[in-house]
Amino acid sequence: MSKMDYKVGFIGCGNMGSAILKGMLQASLFDANNIYVYAADETQHEKLKNEFGIRIAKDNKEIMELCDFVILAVKPIHFPSVIEEIKDVYTSDKVIVSIAAGMMIDKIRKLFEQDVKVVRIMPNTPALVNEGASGICASDNISVQENQVVTSIFSALGVTVQIPEEKMHGVVAVSGSSPAYVFMFIDALIQGGMKQGLCYEDARLLASQSVLGAAKLVQESEDSLDQLVKNVCSPGGTTIEAVHVLEDKQLKDIVMEAMEACANKSRKMSE
CATH class of the missing domain: 3.40.50.720 (NAD(P)-binding Rossmann-like Domain)
Structure with a gap:
């Protein structure tokens, strides 16, 4: 080029x-x-x-x-x-x-x-x-x-x-600010891993690579997000137990509420 x-x-x-x-x-x-x-x-x-x-x-x-x-x-x-x-x-x-x-x-x-x-x-x-x-x-x-x-x-x-331009506030919430949300999620995975006995270095490597790999699957798979979740969950297995807790705690609602606050701040800054 x-x-x-x-x-x-x-x-x-x-x-x-x-x-x-x-x-x-x-x-x-x-x-x-x-x-x-x-x-x-x-x-x-x-x-x-x-x-x-x-x-x-x-x-x-x-x-x-x-x-x-x-x-x-x-x-x-x-x-x-x-x-x-x-x-x-x-x-x-x-x-x-x-x-x-x-x-x-x-x-x-x-x-x-x-x-x-x-x-x-x-x-x-x-x-x-x-x-x-x-x-x-x-x-x-x-x-x-x-x-x-x-x-x-x-x-x-x-x-x-x-x-x-009128949709740029959504970009701020979806990609501009979202690395911070993901870093918080990865940190939670690390802390959870350490609680289960892993050392910090191993937990950090496993957590960060898992998030990286999951993101790559989203980009390259033709499956829906719901299907990708189901692909990890075996009936009566370990993952479904974790998913049920995240659903009960309304993870999606928490993230969407945070994004709404982010977008609203962007709108206010634009006034």
Whole structure:
């Protein structure tokens, strides 16, 4: 695959920004010489330059001036100050990529005070190991080719789904935040295993691999989730006893209630 001849800039490059940067380069989507970074924590600059061979910009404004695609990898609270720095040098041939929860396209455009081209992404932390899941929505003035470029970047980190913006709150609840729920479940499996006499290291390995394997089965099997559960349960066996407890404790209802709270917070942040 030939590398794309665009300049990509990162404003902010923490854990998620670094994951995106690493994924782009590992997938050979862009030449490192065409990637620019400016982060508030300037101690990162030398580290990123040495590790990835990318270029360091002198400030956020230079990122906007030089790059075709500008990834805003900063927290929502910093959007107003960052956009204030760069809005005067934005031109209509450039694409703004936002990975911030709650930052609607219209809100970003209002901060720029013009109809900027925006692609919103809701990634998740498994992108750090190239197993991410990202929802993508684009403003109405994004071309098919521009959308394909952004989608290619995030596809290098896992799977992507094109989502209308009004459904992005659901993406936040289903994939954006759900790694935290899964980590809690894995921790419960580990603690349960230790209660049954396993050491921590063995319980952690068995629990994490079981969740990984179960997820792979969901992706590759044509069976429904109900059928996959039944496939593990032998009549009168051990698994059915555990399943009955989880059903009695209403596991599904607890998870769905948590997701509703997550989505509602996303909606509130978007106001």
